[in-house]
Structure formats: structure tokens, C-alpha cells
Amino acid sequence: MTSTAVAVVLSTNIVISARPHVRSRCDLTAWDLLQLSNCYSQQGLIYPKPPIKFDDAVQRLRDSLSECLVHFYPLAGRLATDPETTVFVDCNDAGAQFVVAACHGISVTDLTADGDVPGAVRSFFPLTGALNHDGHSLPLLAVQITELADGMFIGCSFNHNIVDGESMCHFINCWSELSRGSRQISRPPLMDRAFFSKEPIRFVPSEEAIRVNKWPAHGLSSRVFRFSRKAMASLKAKANQQCKLEKGEISSLQALSTLIWRAVTRARKAAPGQMTICLMVVGNRQRWDPPMSPESFGNYVTAAFTRAPAGELLSRDLGSAARALNETVSSQTSEGARAFVEAWVEKPYLLSLEPIPYLILVASSPRFEVYGNDFSWGRPAGVLWGPAGKFDGMVLASQGCEGAGSVDLEVCLSTETMSALALDEELKEALSL
Template sequence: MEGVGCISSSLIKASAQNGENGRVELTPWDLRLLLLGPIQKGLLFPKPSNAFVDCLKASLSRTLSHFPPLAGRLATTELDNETVSFFIDCNNAGALFIHAKADGVTISDIVEPVYVPSIVHSFFPLNGMTNYDGMLEPLLGVQVTELADGVFLGCTINHSVVDGTSFWHFINSWSEISRGSIRLSKPPVFQRSTFDNIDYPIRIPRALLEQIHDEDESIQAQPPLRERVFHFSKQSIAKLKEKANAEAGTNNNISSLQALTSHFWRCIIRNKKIISEEEMTYYLVWVGARPRLRNLPPHYFGNAVRTRIVAMKAKQVREQRVGDIAREMNKLNKSLQGTWSVG
């Protein structure tokens, strides 16, 4: 397959600015993601009309009027000689929009191979960035890549600004605007006042800020890994869930997700070179907090997730049944019941 060529690159600004959203504070959950990478998702479409790029730019500009943080940049305020605070400056600096073309690449070239083709990474903007780079780089990047028989829409959004739920909230809202809607069915909420016991702005020691900068500069690129997408039928997942519940001795308490992730964890450890069977292995679980927070608006725009870890020795993961591992996953889920606080 040939490479990707850039046709044009521009910054798309919101068609209208809302002065009420000039500054959006970052919460503790936002701040924890500063050194991680952004969220990247891609969508494949059949070949559209010739004017689709201009239409996307226009609808994106109108959508950004409802999502001013995505047209802004991260910024800091000096609170005193020793502390600073992070926030989103809704200055309408613009979102990155790239129009590109991949000659000779078809939709089947993307979806049919066993392993994800390396060219797919070239379909996304702002590659190699950390969320901290949002101080200078756009918080939202969109790349429209024309294929021989279709279009790939790649979106990159700063993870300190959105979680997965907010990411798709924006994409779905953009879709609404593109179809001619004037008002959004789910207007985003940016206020952080609903979080309890947080005194804004959050003070960050200046020494820690300098450490973040040093660590950001020292991050080394990892060698490229081969990526593969696995597809499980509804029937195979149901069968795996039934097996996990039988092995765990539970009355259908093991969910489909817990059964599938346990199966994955066991397969990975069995195929990984482990020096010691006593080595601890960990499964990181991302847990949505939106249903568990008091007074959080349904359409809150930001991060509302926290991480929890299931830890087991390599020997345990290798030798135990899927249901035994899933039971540990289920215990973690039960421990997360109830109302949470941010911190």
C-alpha cells in the first residue's frame, strides 16, 4: 500500500463563541491523565460526494460553538511563587483539520487483514502527543483521508479534556449538526461545581510541573507492535459467560465483560515470557463513574472514570479456570458499588 499525502491543513474555529465558557477548570481525574496519550477513534465511510470536505469543515465549526473547550488549549495560572493551576482556555484557537489522500488504498485493505496495517496510524492527526502537549497543540484533531473507494475519518482528542463517553458525545453531536440540526439533543455541561469538596483552582506545586516537563521530554518511543482486532460473536460470548458462571459457582453473577476479559488475561499470560511463576500480574480496569456520582449532570463533558487493579500471580492466572479469574473481577465490581467522590 502506498503512503498518505496531505492535501491541506487548517485550524477550524467555532462559528460562534459563548463568553460564559471562557475558562474550564481541570478536575483531579483530568489532571491524572496529563502524561498519557490522547483518545483516537476512526470511522470508515463509503465514498461521499465531492463537496464533503467543505461540508465537514462547516459543520465542525458549528459544532465547536457548542463545545468551546475543544477549540481551545490547556493553560496554567501562577497562583503564587510555588504553585500553579491547570485549566482549559476556551480561546477559540481552533481545532486541527487535515484533508489527506491514500492513493491505491481500499476499504478492504483496512478491514480484511489479520493484523491492523501500519498505514492506519497515518490516518490520525497529532500522533505521538501527550495530553500535556495540549498547552501548545490543538485539543482536537480531525483527519479526513480519502481512500480509493471510501473515506476514513480519524479523530484525536486530548484525554485530559474528555473520557470515552464525552468523546462519543462530541462525535454524535457533530453528526447531528451535519444532518442539519440547529440545537443539540444533548447539550454538554462543562461546569465543575457539581463535584463535592474540591476547592478550585487546584494547586499544583511548581516543582511537580517542572518534573512533568522533564518526564515528557524523556519519554522514549517504543518499538512498533503488531496490532490485531478480535471479533467475538454473540453466541461465543454467551457460551463463555455460561462457562465462567458454572466454574465460579455463581448464579449468573459473572457478566459477559468479566468473562471475556478474564479469558483474555489468561491467554496473554499463557503466551507471555514470565521469568518467575511468582511474578505478580495486573489487570487494569477502567470504571465509569457517571452513575456513581451525586448530582453529576447526565451530559457532563470531561473525565468521569477511575482505574482499579485486579492483581494475581502469573501461576494463578495460568492455572486457574476462566470462572475463577472472573470471580476476582466480580469481587472488584462489587467493591465499587455505592456513591463515589472525586479525589
Template structure:
């Protein structure tokens, strides 16, 4: 699969409106500030060629539609700004909506086809180069763009890699932007769900919020000096029917008045397979970390289209023996259910109060540790990102914030299906592939079949 990436052009995309307020500032809230040391969020979409336009026309269409979308998301065309205060080294960070521009890169991957990306069991390393700003951290974007789009031409289609600064929003917010871009690219007059840009702050906190930039985290310094490439990545596809079977199996082990959800059953199934194929001592504690959207859990709740970070995380703890017990699927799923249910307004407030006492910023080294870590959501309609010539053939996420044990989930092209990107050492991933209990719920090589089906459809056209 030898191929090289050649950049054709690089440009800045500005707001379409000429009436933008270049002096507007958006302060970062507590959840925004916590992620400043982490990687940017990346998501990629694989498309077949536009059936009725040449590629130059498509590129111009994408640039124009991004520009129009930025009118609704002016912060994405801005830059971060940092103010150092004269009180023992505290800082405040905000978004300067100065219309400095989003980055747009047009490139080509010589000789590379869609099936070259989707057919292998493991993600080809070259795919990481389809995302812009992969070497940047969120706090570095005082000069670097907050939004970058890279369109890489393939032999029979294109890969569109989107990178957005995590301090601006979580994955739910990023999906909201992509949905709005999709609507504008298809010529929708008014957005169906315009964003709420005003940031939320806990009552009684000073404005702007101040943080301390850590200078003594030696472990993180060493990691940044010699960054390791992301571990092997393999994508597993679970159909709606197989997930329903897992859910029924999990619920059969629980009392009739206690029911768990389909995503919880699926995550328990994945967690069990990972632990089972690591050969962990049954008495050893194993952890599963998940994130919870707290927009609807505050009082009053945040607007559903709040654009910013509004996540908290919780950890499920069990022994390997409990997890792998014959009733472990239901037990693990029910523990996940309990952790999610524990995020009440009171517990969220307690977490915020604790953070406000030390203003500690998250680091990748401390965030993952030895836990299996879930990111993304099967509720995100990633296959709905139609930019004017049909839905994507496949969706992937970039290398940012990935470590051993990271699981990134998103909805599949068919309603109820779920894709899970799993990052683990090669030996464990191979063992999972031979694990009949795990693989019984996995659909075979569906990505390649979709490509063949789409090719047949286009040839018919």
C-alpha cells in the same frame, strides 16, 4: 502496501455562532489534571465513499458540521492556559474558550484501499499517520489545538482520524462529542443529548486547583527522549453468541447467587490467553488494570452527559496458576466484578483525598508497568457515527497511550458484538493466534467480509 500520505489542505475550524464568549474559562477538575502528561485520545473511522456526492462536497460538509457542533462544545475550539503561582512552583490549568479553532487536515493516501487496512492480521503502520497530533502531549496544547480532525482519502473511501486532548474528557466524553457531530452532520435540528460542560470539584477544595509539574522523573524523561513505537496491534472480533458462551462458562463455575457480566467474561478470556502464551511461572503474580466510570457512583451522581474526565482505575491481582486453572475464567471474571463493585462513593472519595495530598500526575511509564490494561468500553456506539452517508465500515483507535498489554475495546457493527484491539509483541500475538482455546471464541476476518459486503451493496445502488 507501499503508499505515501500527501496533505492537500490544512485549515482552522471555528464556532459557527458569532456570539461566542472568547473570555470564558473552564477550570480543570482533579481527574482532568491527572492526565496532563499523557497522550491525546484518538479514534478513527473508515467509510466508503459518499454514494451521491463528490469528495470536495464531502469535505465542505464535514467542515461545516464540525463548526456547528463546536457551538455546543466551545472548549474544543479553545486552548489550554497555565498560570504559575508564586508559591514554590505550583500551577493551575484551565481551558480558555477563545475560539482559536480546531485543526482540520485533508490528505490523500496514494493507491491505498480499505481492504489494505482491514485485511492484514496486523494493523499496517501507515494507519498511525492517519491521526493528527500523534506526537503531542496534553499539557502542550497551550498553542496546539485541543481538537484535530484528519480526513485521508483512500482509493475507495476515506479514513477520518479524530484527536481530542485527554484533559478535556475521557473516552465516554469523546464518544458523546462524536455522537453529537454525527447528529448535526445528518441534519438533526436539536441534539438529543446536549453536553453538561460545568466541571465537578470535590467539596472543600481550593479553586482553581493547583498542581506541581514533576521535574525529576528520569525514567519518563528517557522515554520521551526516545519514544518507542506502539507494539504490534491485532484486532479480534467476538460475536454476541461467542460472548454468551464465555459468560455461561464463567458463571457455571460460580455460586448461583453470584453472576458476572458479558464484558467481564470476555476480558477474563483475553487475559487468560495473554498470560497462557507468555509462559509465566504459575506462582508469579499477574495484574489486570481496568477503568470504572464514576459518573453514576457519586452522590449526587454526575449528569450522564458530563463532559470531562470521570474515571478511576482498579487492579485485579492473581497468580498465573490461579488464572489459568480450569475454573480460572470464572475466578478472574468474578475478581473483576469485585473490583468494579468496590468503587463506592466512599472509596472514590478516599482516592481523591489521597491524590489531593500530593497532586501526582500520571505518566505512561508508571501507568502501565507489567499489567494488562483495558481501555474503552463495549457500550460505546462507535458504529453509530453516521456523518450523512451511512455507518462506518470499521473503527480503530490511535497509537496514543498504547503499550505492551494494552487492550482497547469497543462495540461491533452488530448489536452485542465486541472488537478488541490488542497490543503485544509479535511472538505472543502469533502464539495467541495458534491458541485453539482462545481462537475458538474469535470470529474470522470479519472486517474484510464487511468490506466485500458493502461493496456489493454499493454496486447494487
């Protein structure tokens, strides 16, 4: 790997829908509008070198993206503001950004090896630094196809006003399906959001409110920790054996989140009385009454906060600490979600991302299918996340390379804390299984 490697952009174009969509207005919900001050969401997939020429692979990706936008037409639109109501998506077929780049100083092995994520990855994603509100003029979806020394990287940037992690992965699943030659997608998205509010939301935020959040640009490291199926099964069994819940059980992701919460707290050298926080992003599709379809397109997530003094968190066993996290997640109900939406509509505000000391935020999910994203030249060799919106304490979960049951965690911390985390004995024991 060349230490100074960086992607060089070869071309930038706009891809429009293969078939025009009748221009329409797509209203946003409370969960969508909260994100106006947030960054785009970025996820990338690593592939070995395709068995066809790079230019031919790029053309296949461009054509199938155009076809995919027929089904996911809001992503080909732009944000607009109705001064009488609020921000919405103008489904005007303005198109998605399509970038082609090259970084021959980076190999697939460089991107999948243990250790810190190479800095070059920051150059593999388009629209880094853009806020969701910038979607008034910028594309709501941008993809970058980067040719590597021996492979390819597909980096996607989605406007977070339009999608959460589940919708983001749904889109990529359908795009890869069309790229493989399918004439139809197996899971068409559902765009209806009318069940949220009968009346239009009235909220036109100020420019000052939109630009309030600041993200650190330097001094952070990202590293992927890979947990095998065996490791995840062992963690779940250990947490449940120690906890013995009267109803339900600790999930494997809850057990893993507790493990990383404890390990990061130790690495940060938190004083015993220091309050620590584990924030889990919880999906509401299946919690809603009646349950929503997994194909419901948009943002349907809630933040679930669990707090514990560092001394208490670290003095208890894994299962006892996981119990509190489980109780927080279990308390997220349809009634609570409806109450949140109703309260927000009455008094709307933007997501504030003020730095919170001793916090970790666990986002995304290993339930999302990422290793099935075969664009016709095989499954991905790995998954990485872009730099947008990362901060000290961000933890991003994805399915591991073994498939269902295995988990990759991309952890973002200060360089000093990351060095200490890598030496944590409880974490090392789990990784060794």
C-alpha cells in the same frame, strides 16, 4: 494494499466555532489534571466511499464540526496555566485543527480484514506524539479526513485533559448528528464540574514531571479480534455458570477481559509464580452519589487493578478467574472516588506510565455508540485506534459491527507475543462462535 502506503497531507486548517463563545475559564478536575503527562486519545472511523464528491464530503464535515464546537466549546480552546492555581482551559475559540489527506494505496477492505492493523493507519491521525500539556500551544482537538482508494477515514485526536472515552464518543455522536442535517443535538454536553472541589486546585507541575513518560516506538503490533453477539453471550453465560456469584453477575466485558488476560498471559509464557495484572478503566458517572449524567463532559474514570499469579490465573476456569476481576470492579464506589479526589487535591501528582511487566490495560467500552455515527453517507465499516499512547498490553474495546452485544478488541502487543496470541486455543474457540 501497498505495503509502503502512507497518508499524504493535502491541507491543514483551523476550524473555529460557528458562533463565538463568551471567553471563559474552564477549570479542570483531579481526574483531568492527572492526564497532563499522558498522550492525546485517538479514535478513527472507516467509511465506504461517500455518494458525493470527496471535496463536498470534506466541506460538510468542516461545517458540521464548526457547529459542534458551539456546544463543545472547551475543545476549541487552549490550555493555560495560572501560576496561583493550576492548568485550566482558556475557552478562547482558538479552534480545532482540520487536516485533509489522501492514501489511495489503502482500501476499506485492507482496514477491516483480519490480521494486524496496517502500519499506514499511524499516518491517519494528527498530533501523534503530542502530550496533553502541549495543549497550551496545540489544538485540544484535531481531526484528519483521509481519502482512501475506495472510502474515507475520519481520525480524531482529543486532548485527554478534556475528555475520557465516553465524552469523546459523545462528541463524535453529536458531530455526525449535525452532519446529517440536524439543527439541534439530541444530547447537549454538561460542562459543570463545580461539585468536585469548592477551592481551586493548586498544582503547577514541572516540565521534567510532564515529560517523564516514554512510549515504545517500534516492535509492537496491533490486531483487532472480533467477538460476535453469540460469542459474547456464550462467554458471559459460561463465566456465570462456573462462578455462581451470590450477588450480581459477571458482565460480558468482564468475561471477555478475563479471557484476553488469560490468553495474553499464555502467549507471554509467564512462569507460574509471575504476578500478572489486569487493569480495567472503570467509569464513575453512574457510580457517583448522586449519579452524574452520561452527558457530563470531562474525565470520570478510575483504574481498577486485579492481580493474580500466572499459575493461579491459568489453572482456574474462566468463571473463577472472572470472579476476582468482578470483585475489583464492584469495589469501586462513590465513597472511594471521592476519597481519591480529596487525597489527590491534598497531594497532587501526574499519571505515571512506567512499563509494568505482564500487565494488560482494558480501556474504552462496547457500550459507546460508534456504529451509529452516520455523517449522512451510512454507518462506519469499522473502528480503529490511533498509535498515541499504545504500549505492550493495551487492549481497547469498542462496539462490534453487529451493534450492541458484539465487541471488537484492538490488542497491542510485541510482535512475538501477538503471533503466539493468534494461536491461543481458548481465544480461537471464542472467536469461532
